[in-house]
Amino acid sequence: MNKIVMPSLPQAWQTWITENLARGCVPAEMAQVMVRDGKFEATLARAAIEEARRTGFNHLAPAPAPQPLPEIDTSANILRLAGHDVEILFSLRAPRVVLLGGLLTSAECDELIDYGRTRLARSPVVSDADGKTEVHAHRTSRGAMLQRGETPLVTRIESRLAALTRWPVENGEGLQMLQYEKGNEYRPHFDWFDASRPGPRKHLERGGQRVGTIVMYLSDVEAGGGTSFPEIGLTVQPRKGSAVFFANTDAYRMPDQKTLHAGDPVERGVKYIATKWLRERAYV
Numbered sequence: 001m002n003k004i005v006m007p008s009l010p011q012a013w014q015t016w017i018t019e020n021l022a023r024g025c026v027p028a029e030m031a032q033v034m035v036r037d038g039k040f041e042a043t044l045a046r047a048a049i050e051e052a053r054r055t056g057f058n059h060l061a062p063a064p065a066p067q068p069l070p071e072i073d074t075s076a077n078i079l080r081l082a083g084h085d086v087e088i089l090f091s092l093r094a095p096r097v098v099l100l101g102g103l104l105t106s107a108e109c110d111e112l113i114d115y116g117r118t119r120l121a122r123s124p125v126v127s128d129a130d131g132k133t134e135v136h137a138h139r140t141s142r143g144a145m146l147q148r149g150e151t152p153l154v155t156r157i158e159s160r161l162a163a164l165t166r167w168p169v170e171n172g173e174g175l176q177m178l179q180y181e182k183g184n185e186y187r188p189h190f191d192w193f194d195a196s197r198p199g200p201r202k203h204l205e206r207g208g209q210r211v212g213t214i215v216m217y218l219s220d221v222e223a224g225g226g227t228s229f230p231e232i233g234l235t236v237q238p239r240k241g242s243a244v245f246f247a248n249t250d251a252y253r254m255p256d257q258k259t260l261h262a263g264d265p266v267e268r269g270v271k272y273i274a275t276k277w278l279r280e281r282a283y284v
């Protein structure tokens with residue numbers, strides 16, 4: 001095996017191999033993770049791990065520090081953000097999930113629905129082949145894509161989200177206001193882009209990975225319509241004004257498989273949400 005396998009890997013994976021070997025992880029299991037999560041050829045994964053082992057896995061520069069991510073201070077019950085108190089209802093460390101109460105006021109929810117409702121169109125998904133957006137049976141809601149700062153209310157919400165997550169407004173995609181009627185759903189999916197597929201890879205060029213998601217509930221729902229995370233057995237029930245935040249990647253900004261999530265089918269009532277996706281860098 002030649003010696004240049006490791007440097008050909010993305011820096012984050014070099015660091016991952018180095019750190020996991022140092023922690024005593026089993027090489028065969030590490031190779032499986034690289035195939036599953038990094039979409040590497042098995043032979044390449046094994047060669048890189050073997051090379052790192054032979055060289056004492058210290059031929060790399062010191063591991064870079066974990067990258068900053070959007071993060072919410074969950075040290076108290078109430079987070080005071082410039083004139084607005086948000087309740088921290090629960091938090092989970094890995095994957096990072098935080099449930100927030102009273103992120104939006106009832107009047108803000110109603111205003112956002114009234115504003116977005118005038119231009120609802122079937123919600124698209126990103127195609128694997130070319131990155132264009134297309135209508136798909138897996139996502140049956142209708143929605144409106146709002147520009148960043150499109151109205152004073154949108155600006156106010158975006159500033160609140162930036163203070164909440166300590167993440168710049170410029171790194172956010174525009175808000176999406178979504179309406180799910182009876183039977184409408186968003187089947188299990190990831191919000192992060194899979195760099196091994198040509199379509200999603202194109203989206204990474206503008207602003208990098210989607211490192212965080214905030215789903216804000218603009219209405220109560222009589223039955224169904226929860227946001228569920230099947231890998232961790234969690235379902236969040238919509239409650240007007242509440243929101244769920246989750247980080248889509250680990251501390252090295254590597255996609256996290258545990259963030260698989262769905263908008264469950266609405267059984268009774270109408271569900272309205274606003275979704276905000278946070279990128280690694282400015283989204284312009």
Ligand SMILES: O=C(O)CCC(=O)C(=O)O
Nearest residue numbers: 186215226227262263275
């Ligand atoms: O509808 C939901 O509860 C989840 C929405 C979602 O996953 C998204 O907008 O990316």
Ligand SMILES: [Fe+2]
Nearest residue numbers: 189190191261
């Ligand atoms: Fe999502």
